[in-house]
Amino acid sequence: MRKEATLEQWKELYELCGKLKELKPWEEFWDMDLLVICPEGRKKPYFCSVMGKVGSCYGISVYKGYEGLQDFEMLASTEGGGPSSEYAMFEQTNLTCYWGDREEVPQPQKNIIKNLGLKFRGRGQWPFFLSFKRRFSPYTPDADEVEELNVVYKGLNALLNDFKEHKPAVDYANGEFLWYIYQGPEKGWRQEIHGLPDEAGREYPIVELEDEILKKKLQKKPLIDGELQMDFVYLNGSVREDGYDRPVNPLAFLVVDASSGMVVTVDLLGPDEDEIDSVLNFFVQFIEQYGRIRTVRARNPWVFSALQDLCEYCRIELKAGDMPELDEAVNHMKEYFDGRP
Structure with missing residues (x-):
């Protein structure tokens, strides 16, 4: 049974989203330069892809765990003769925020924006959120998904602020990625630079007729x-x-x-x-x-x-x-x- 997020959850999400927009991560990262967030109390890492480096379609996609990473890898493989890009886009499961025009915002989210008294003006300035699940149409996130985005965006904001201050050298061309791992209230976040796990590739079974x-x-x-x-x-x-x-x-x-x-x-x-x-x-x-x-x-x-x-x-x-x-x-x-x- 679907449970809708509360206005308080949405308010926190829009606040965190606004901070991300101010940091302009698309000026630093390409969409393939995954940022890995390991928040407190979450067993699986979150892989974040930042869109907009070329100057259009600003957004952030969040992929949960190694299953999500496999979805991202499938989407990336469409440029090399794999499945069509449209198939790969709808086959994946992720949570994505876009900054677009007012008419692109789903009506339920327009209602939330109005109820929160938020104002967004101009083209490309309206944030909206889509939950992608394979076999289903993109949809407004439910309560669990909004809370998940709040947890990830806190870590992502911390990572981006730390990145702007220290400018760590990450060699994405040679398989390095920036990991941000929460160690607890006393130790805070720890930054690591290393590759992705071997679980990144998705394997498909070879089926044999038994008859x-x-x-x-x-x-x-x-x-x-x-x-x-x-x-x-x-x-x-x-x-x-x-x-x-x-x-x-x-x-x-x-x-x-x-x-x-x-x-x-x-x-x-x-x-x-x-x-x-x-x-x-x-x-x-x-x-x-x-x-x-x-x-x-x-x-x-x-x-x-x-x-x-x-x-x-x-x-x-x-x-x-x-x-x-x-x-x-x-x-x-x-x-x-x-x-x-």
Whole structure:
């Protein structure tokens, strides 16, 4: 059950947020220069990414624990041929503050700002907060999340003030990061400079079909020319479903015939449905009906996780790379859902 933050919690958050803005961390750090906060009473570190070094879209994203760090690493990997940036953005879990325009502020937060008697004027001067969770639409943080931001922002403010005073040399290019660790009321904060833990990388399982009879049956199917392009696509929508305290962002498993650009299948997954099951169920049925397609192209790690063993067994080429035909189909599909001609 969702619990809303109190006005006192929001008041503290806006005060801490205002102090962060005054410190202008985007003048010192790039978005990849993670600042690691280890607050009192919290078992997991928080990894903070500062946006705005290039002069636009000022903000701070907070990733909790090593699971959050893995989300950040996935978002960073989109520049190297990984999943699409839009997929990675909606697949992660974090708490983000942006400074934007008044019309960007969610209505519940406009009400909070009014009730607190706060004033923000000008474009790019309005702070607003979004809670990102995979399979769901970005939403206003609840009570626990607001309190979490308050705890992290206290540490982040302390780190930035200390950084401005002492200017520690952090070699981000060679894997160093700035850690700020709370030791208790008497000792206060301790600064450390070292790398990130080995847990940063996310591993995906390689799935093997356990039905040997089915595998042999699929292996004997005729080889057919062609290429299927597969991907998971967030539709960037907002759908209310029973049993969830925030809107669902629909996730679609999409398959396109590369030669014709025609959509072969669209499977909408619920918040609790498994990606691997969706991919395997489709591909097994496809081979049974049509034969072993010569090539499958993908960029999402869940597709490779589901199909790597089966494609190798059936001598189907599983390739990574750009998929312009699928991207065009995605654009048409989103135009349809948006109601545009």
